[in-house]
Amino acid sequence: MTFRVDLVAEEVVRKFISKRGTDLAYYSEEKGLIKSGLPKQILIIDPIDGSRGAKIGFPSCVVSVGVAKYKETVKLKDIFIGCILDLMDDLCFYAERGKGASVFDGEKELEVSFSKNRSLDSLCWSLEITGRPSKPIFDLLGELVDRSSLAGGVFTLASTCYSITRILRGQLDAFVDIGNRMLKEFPHLRPEFLKAGKGAVVGLFPYDIAAVSLIAKEAGCIITDAYGRGLDDTLMTNSAEDNIQSLVAANSKALHREIIDFIDLKFKELKKSECYKGESN
Template sequence: MSDPALRDLCVDLARALAARVRPELGAHAGRRHGEVGAGGDVTFRIDEGAEEELAAFLATRAPHLAWYSEDQGLIRPDGADTVLVVDPIDGTRPALAGFEAACVSVAAAPLGDGAPTMGDVTVGVIVEIKTGREYIAVRGGGLESTDPVRLSPTTDLDRLFWTFGFRGRPARELIEVVGDLIDRSSVGGGVFDLGSACFDSVCVLTGQLDAFLEPGPRMIDEVPATRAAFERVGDGAVLNNSPYDLAAAVLCLEEGGAVVTDCAGRSLDDRPLLGSGHDFQMSILASANADLHAKLVQEMDRGIARLARTAGAT
């Protein structure tokens, strides 16, 4: 499949999934729990309908492609040389509440030896379900977006508008890492939990936010004693951002000119694209400019050091 055809397929799939979910936004019936997905998170009825649409679309339009989703894991037809990494609803809980912060995420990469990485992603598409706003990135080809990219020039942490997430994260341990940043920005800036990594990312691109960060995997890697707290909150699973949460978002951020690394300032390019669970999860720090990014990496370093001291004292 040519690159333009693959791009168009990803866009069509994202639009079809958004159209399937849009009428159910805010519907109480969608809150019924289903099975636990391959990623370990709770599956709601609204997720099940989106997954059904995903399977039906690909069976008709692209039965030769492999695909990976949160609920299904990897589906690989014989001979497939390309994989789509799809999150039919990134931000299920905002979708259930009828909020704008819910997106469809579709990314594409060559399968190669069967172990593609984040750096292999060639196409990334995000569609906001409620508004229909679109963000379409092709590696090396820039970003097309419904709203123009307006990256913030902010570098002052006291005036920072930023976001992070609580879903599945232990609150006390997480606040040990980000608490100082919350305090610094809570009056002159603003801090939000919006419930969707994709929505957080596009808000950096539009200038609504200066930064998006999620330190969970770094917390576990560098302070292993915190893993038990993550598993307690996640009902036995570690719930941080998996590749299907970030594959399209990272490419959109990069092609839109934002600075994106993990929370230690390292590239995400060599991280595995297919998989879930702690070994595949990754922290993320996305900033509107390089000066701000460097300051936030230092804040994360200090936060992790505080967490390590606290864990050592308990």
């Protein structure tokens, strides 16, 4: 779903780039792939990740830009610069491949700081449900929500970039988006995904992860899909349904492993349940 604030932000990006007359390509949520001249680089841009927060003045909204050398098939592993800027304050997250990640509050550099929590019982995490059918997601993750909601905390911030960058500030321990794995494992849920997405399957698109994946990994965060597999081969200029991803990010290998093991176990249990038995891949 596109809000007016998204269209305004996209137009600001278009004007900013076109005014400079630079040979450049960019790919964004609303515009798709735009090329000018003979581009040597491509920007993967989400002008507003967290549109729902932006339109009500809630802080969970950012600008996200990833940079790669231009070629016909750009993948996540080709992103060599990532930058994310909070829209409601001066926090900026920046990384260059192989050079680590930096966090700035205005001109002041801050330390990357992970929480020390490694327990699911006190997990402080963000769960993505926007445009996904909530019932099957809570069928799988409901136990983890119940385990962690009191001693830790469960948030639905509707912004992948905002959520994962809060791990780098030590505010959150993890971020989880199982939507795409849920659809792959249980394809009979497709009508529910279409209903929740108002006629389209909604999930994690390339512009959602282009910058934040590099920044998180350079900072030392563990980030994979919801199977525990790498995301490096994700195509950056393809927003088709078959390129939608799932994602689990955590503050450490140990906690990431705990979360993936929990998800794997719950998928096995769901496949044996009466509601899901015989309908899975």
